Amino acid sequence: MATFYRREVHRGFKIWGITLAAPAIRALLFAGVFALVVGSSGKIVLGIPFLEFLIPGLIAVAILERAFESAAFSMVYDKTEGIFGDLATAPLTPGELVLAYAGASVTGGLIVGAVVWLALLPLGGQVPAEPLALVYFAVAGSLIVGLFSQIAGLWALKWDYLAGVQTFIFLPFVFLSGVFFSLDQLPEALQPWARANPIFYLVDGVRFGITGRADTDPLTGVIVTLVCIIALSAFNYRLFAIGYRFKS
Amino acid sequence: MTDLARGSAPTPPRGPTQAPGDKQFVLNGPPVARPIGVVNWRGLWTLYVREITRFYKVGTQTLAAPVVTTLLFFTIFSVALGGDAHTVGDLPFALFLAPGLIMMSILQNSFANTSSSILISKVQGNIVDVLMPPLSPAELTVAFVAGGVTRGILVGLATGIALWVFVGLRIHDPVALVFFGVAASAMLSLLGLIGGIWAAKFDHIAAMTNFVVVPLSFLSGTFYSIGRLPEAWQIVAHLNPFFYTIDGFRYAFIGRLDSELWLSVAVMIAINAALFTLVYRMFATGYKLKS
Numbered sequence: 001m002a003t004f005y006r007r008e009v010h011r012g013f014k015i016w017g018i019t020l021a022a023p024a025i026r027a028l029l030f031a032g033v034f035a036l037v038v039g040s041s042g043k044i045v046l047g048i049p050f051l052e053f054l055i056p057g058l059i060a061v062a063i064l065e066r067a068f069e070s071a072a073f074s075m076v077y078d079k080t081e082g083i084f085g086d087l088a089t090a091p092l093t094p095g096e097l098v099l100a101y102a103g104a105s106v107t108g109g110l111i112v113g114a115v116v117w118l119a120l121l122p123l124g125g126q127v128p129a130e131p132l133a134l135v136y137f138a139v140a141g142s143l144i145v146g147l148f149s150q151i152a153g154l155w156a157l158k159w160d161y162l163a164g165v166q167t168f169i170f171l172p173f174v175f176l177s178g179v180f181f182s183l184d185q186l187p188e189a190l191q192p193w194a195r196a197n198p199i200f201y202l203v204d205g206v207r208f209g210i211t212g213r214a215d216t217d218p219l220t221g222v223i224v225t226l227v228c229i230i231a232l233s234a235f236n237y238r239l240f241a242i243g244y245r246f247k248s
Numbered sequence: 249m250t251d252l253a254r255g256s257a258p259t260p261p262r263g264p265t266q267a268p269g270d271k272q273f274v275l276n277g278p279p280v281a282r283p284i285g286v287v288n289w290r291g292l293w294t295l296y297v298r299e300i301t302r303f304y305k306v307g308t309q310t311l312a313a314p315v316v317t318t319l320l321f322f323t324i325f326s327v328a329l330g331g332d333a334h335t336v337g338d339l340p341f342a343l344f345l346a347p348g349l350i351m352m353s354i355l356q357n358s359f360a361n362t363s364s365s366i367l368i369s370k371v372q373g374n375i376v377d378v379l380m381p382p383l384s385p386a387e388l389t390v391a392f393v394a395g396g397v398t399r400g401i402l403v404g405l406a407t408g409i410a411l412w413v414f415v416g417l418r419i420h421d422p423v424a425l426v427f428f429g430v431a432a433s434a435m436l437s438l439l440g441l442i443g444g445i446w447a448a449k450f451d452h453i454a455a456m457t458n459f460v461v462v463p464l465s466f467l468s469g470t471f472y473s474i475g476r477l478p479e480a481w482q483i484v485a486h487l488n489p490f491f492y493t494i495d496g497f498r499y500a501f502i503g504r505l506d507s508e509l510w511l512s513v514a515v516m517i518a519i520n521a522a523l524f525t526l527v528y529r530m531f532a533t534g535y536k537l538k539s
Contacts, residue, residue, distance in 0.1 A: 022458045029466045036472045160309055167313040172320055180324040
């Protein structure tokens with residue numbers, strides 16, 4: 001399992017130039033554009049200047065995107081190379097497979113998160129106010145998204161399927177989860193829907209970890225995330241055990 | 249080949265190896281090459297149709313996905329900023345933003361179309377099928393660019409309609425709309441051709457998209473008026489061709505520009521001419537295509 005985990009991490013960082021630079025550039029672009037648009041209007045959200053509100057959200061997006069791509073891209077790449085079936089013959093239990101992929105997602109997510117945090121420091125980022133919370137939610141976030149991406153990776157038969165999942169499911173959930181706006185900025189009717197989005201708790205938790213402010217009580221987030229992690233892990237274990245779409 | 253059969257003498261009796269219904273390929277004498285003339289219209293059209301079919305077949309990815317991402321962007325900007333009834337000058341921010349978003353998706357999708365087409369052909373090894381037929385470099389360029397422009401226009405239409413549902417978009421100058429829409433997608437199609445020809449792996453295209461196309465389309469006045477930038481940066485913006493596409497396209501909707509209209513038009517024509525020449529040279533010399 002250690003070997004498998006190392007291979008997964010190595011994959012992500014073989015092309016580290018793109019793996020690390022692209023999320024950093026994207027985050028900087030968003031931060032830059034919002035900074036220019038909001039400008040000196042002194043906009044305050046959740047009691048802090050808008051840019052300070054936004055930056056933890058951007059860091060969270062980078063972490064989650066890296067966690068998603070880590071497992072899903074790896075699986076679909078293996079499928080296109082025709083070697084994904086090797087998983088069925090390798091001496092790895094389903095639990096070890098889930099753990100290895102998830103471990104790589106978390107490692108990748110944390111490294112990218114750190115890099116993006118560094119990149120955004122000059123624009124108004126800050127040293128984390130609640131480091132423990134930050135670490136928890138970053139790890140939990142990478143786990144939840146990583147586990148979800150394992151499902152997507154197992155399900156996808158070709159790159160197109162994965163691109164579809166990314167564009168039509170993952171990206172909307174992430175973008176509409178409070179990364180860019182606080183819940184009270186949403187119309188009343190939509191707020192319950194936002195709370196039903198697990199990613200909202202992740203972003204909220206990361207924001208709490210960095211700035212000490214959040215939309216909801218971080219404890220709710222901890223409970224929600226733990227439930228998600230347990231549920232997804234069990235589900236993924238079943239999928240790997242029955243060899244969903246890779247044992248024929 | 250069937251043309252030769254159609255105009256020929258009465259069909260000869262079927263040979264033992266031919267089933268009923270086989271087309272009869274009858275040669276009266278040695279094969280004669282089809283005359284082509286100055287422009288190979290048939291070849292051009294065929295390549296163009298192939299390019300269209302290529303992206304149409306994966307329509308969800310190529311046409312529906314841009315609509316989803318554009319709406320997402322629109323939503324986050326509107327919700328994040330909308331509370332203040334944010335305005336640019338006296339214009340509601342949504343009306344300022346929408347044309348920028350439409351143009352951004354046109355730019356990114358035109359680039360993606362040609363660059364992925366060339367690169368996929370190279371990687372799969374069937375680029376030779378594009379280079380072998382009697383198509384001149386100009387015809388090749390025109391066909392690929394036409395494919396990219398078609399995709400750009402379709403994406404623009406789709407995102408435009410999607411945004412019109414949410415924002416009362418009104419068109420101020422239809423001629424400018426068509427000009428800048430076509431010119432922008434042509435420019436990015438040409439850039440995509442250069443990128444696709446130069447790239448050896450998909451990572452190269454991803455790098456170009458992530459580090460060149462996306463930053464330039466974000467920072468060219470899509471989301472903000474250039475006037476907000478400090479003097480020095482305004483000059484830099486004026487050197488960026490993407491700025492003129494967005495400025496002109498937005499003018500077509502709101503009737504207001506950051507720079508001069510004639511300047512934007514001139515820049516677009518000049519850039520497209522320069523890029524076309526470059527791509528023509530690349531096809532003519534077979535740069536990275538023929539060894």
